[in-house]
């Protein structure tokens with residue numbers, strides 16, 4: 866598993882976080898996962914992004930549901946649309 870992005874180490878206490886796992890069929894190697902972790906992890910309100918090459922899945926820890934549409938939009942923009 867490649868680089869987790871830990872972004873909320875200081876502010877964690879005040880936030881309620883949720884987690885969502887996306888199936889992303891276009892993941893084919895570690896570079897795909899690294900790109901997704903970097904791009905999605907940079908979004909405001911997103912905490913840890915963890916990709917799994919073998920499972921072709923990405924788990925996103927996020928702050929509020931409104932963030933998810935942005936996550937999905939970003940996945941499409943960078944060429945890794947989530948499976949419906």
Ligand SMILES: [Cu+2]
Nearest residue numbers: 893894896897
């Ligand atoms: Cu790849």
